[in-house]
Amino acid sequence: MSLTINPRVQQIEPSGIRKISNQLINYPDAINLTIGQPDFPTPEPIKKAAHKAIDDNKTTYSHNAGLLELRQAVSAFFTDKYSFTYNPQTEIIITTGASQAMDTVFRTILEPGDEVIVPAPIYTGYEPLITLAGATPIYLDTTTTNFIPDPTQLEKLITPKTKAVVFNYPSNPTGVTIPRETMDELAATLANHDIFIISDEIYSENSYQGEHRSFAQYPDLKDKLFLIHGLSKSHSMTGWRIGFLLAAEKWMQQAVKVHAYNTICAGVPSQHAAICALTECQDTPAAMNPDYILRRDYIYTRLSNMGLPTVKPGGAFYIFPSIKEFHLTSEQFAHTLLDEARIAVVPGTAFTPFGEGHIRISYAYAFDQLEIAMDRLETWITNWRNKERYIVPNPPLL
Ligand SMILES: Cc1ncc(COP(=O)(O)O)c(C=O)c1O
Structure with missing residues (x-):
């Protein structure tokens, strides 16, 4: 058989955004913060x-x-x-x-x-x-x-x-x-x-x-x-x-x-x-934005209080905290967080290798879900810091 397909197609990868969310079926109790779409219905x-x-x-x-x-x-x-x-x-x-x-x-x-x-x-x-x-x-x-x-x-x-x-x-x-x-x-x-x-x-x-x-x-x-x-x-x-x-x-x-x-x-x-x-419906985005701002401020404050270095976002509905402290790759971190804290986030490396050491959190989710997720994250981080768990033997250079 000498059939071949375009080698450039073989070269590209499926989007890393879905890697974690595709696993959610195995974690029905997880809070999903991976998807980048508004949680409001179309007007x-x-x-x-x-x-x-x-x-x-x-x-x-x-x-x-x-x-x-x-x-x-x-x-x-x-x-x-x-x-x-x-x-x-x-x-x-x-x-x-x-x-x-x-x-x-x-x-x-x-x-x-x-x-x-x-x-x-x-x-x-x-x-x-x-x-x-x-x-x-x-x-x-x-x-x-x-x-x-x-x-x-x-x-x-x-x-x-x-x-x-x-x-x-x-x-x-x-x-x-x-x-x-x-x-x-x-x-x-x-x-x-x-x-x-x-x-x-x-x-x-x-x-x-x-x-x-x-x-x-x-x-x-x-x-x-x-x-x-x-x-x-x-x-x-x-x-x-x-x-x-x-x-x-x-x-x-x-x-x-x-x-x-x-x-x-x-x-x-x-x-x-x-x-x-x-x-x-020209006013639709302006009507949604106050909610996003509330959520942005809430998540930013919680992450900062947890000691995660985070650049304050000025738009969209994403936030990209650093997780370098944990000496895990962003993929390992996202998998561990899903497995142990039941929070789904996107590894930073989904967004080129320059995203290593970060995770992407989408805050286009209901406020009560964000609260549960931040509580879980805080507990997980506190435990991790107390027990110094999950340090991989040869941490990758971040
Ligand atoms: C920066 C950016 N551009 C484009 C898209 C895709 O937009 P559309 O759904 O209109 O194709 C997205 C979706 O997340 C995005 O984040």
């Missing part, structure tokens, strides 16, 4: 809009780029809130979630041999797509700068092979946002180079320390920026699969071909629901 008007679309037989294909009415709503959202404008006719594509927007961008711009700079630790979704395109991720270590990408380090990583740099702020898995001055410096650095900027700002509406700042607010960058967005997080619509890709027309003429051959168009009842989300 009623959005569901009704989808019902109506189905009842009205709006169930056929749409334009490849998506319903024009939805693209207009997307354009208006960014203009009204962030004061930058993309032309709904030529510069916006509605995708099957932000994930398909990413895939479309990478397949549109990358060639084998290209390098893509990726601040790390970072969301699991980018590296496999970069690898599949035959390009190489080059990591920008943010572990010594409170998970904020340093413009000087970025400059040093840029080579003639650099095709693009990826940003995801507010960040999954760390929850950090980039301060305004650093954004300005990054933008100034990037303005001097012929490289694409791919900015996944899906958590922009879950920013807790002032207004989100977008790379699209820098006019110098517009010509090389791909902005990725969507409704999965802001409107609790993960299962509806609606994302947005925005970029200059010259790139979108190419990207729309990749998108069309991949999926023809995003699901049409979901697109009708999305119009409602953007036009009638």
Whole structure:
């Protein structure tokens, strides 16, 4: 048998986020803090809009780029809130979630041999797509700068092979946002180079320390920026699969071909629901945020009181405490915590090797669950410190 598959597919791994949650079936009493999706239901008007679309037989294909009415709503959202404008006719594509927007961008711009700079630790979704395109991720270590990408380090990583740099702020898995001055410096650095900027700002509406700042607010960058967005997080619509890709027309003429051959168009009842989300439910994220802030403050305070070094998140619904004290790899730590304290968290190494020594906790869970989880964690840590248990003979260098 000489059948083979693409070796690059063999090279990529399933997402590390699921490694622990897949085991939860064996631990029915565990508190699951692994999943990154809002615990609020999709708002009623959005569901009704989808019902109506189905009842009205709006169930056929749409334009490849998506319903024009939805693209207009997307354009208006960014203009009204962030004061930058993309032309709904030529510069916006509605995708099957932000994930398909990413895939479309990478397949549109990358060639084998290209390098893509990726601040790390970072969301699991980018590296496999970069690898599949035959390009190489080059990591920008943010572990010594409170998970904020340093413009000087970025400059040093840029080579003639650099095709693009990826940003995801507010960040999954760390929850950090980039301060305004650093954004300005990054933008100034990037303005001097012929490289694409791919900015996944899906958590922009879950920013807790002032207004989100977008790379699209820098006019110098517009010509090389791909902005990725969507409704999965802001409107609790993960299962509806609606994302947005925005970029200059010259790139979108190419990207729309990749998108069309991949999926023809995003699901049409979901697109009708999305119009409602953007036009009638603009306040939904603002209504959820006070709850997230309460939970963020609670978890941050509890972790800090337990003595776990933790960067205070400014957005998204994740927190990324250090567990270096325990001399376990983050995978060993997560497995031990599930087994002994019945708390499921994601090992930091799911988010590149730069996540080692950390765990990701999602706080998109009911407050009482978070309280139980923090109590269990505190008891486990106290026991561990008292008994000095679980020290592996040759601890890995963290
Ligand atoms: C940073 C980031 N981008 C994109 C996605 C995927 O978004 P979607 O469900 O819209 O494909 C996620 C999901 O967790 C994410 O955290």
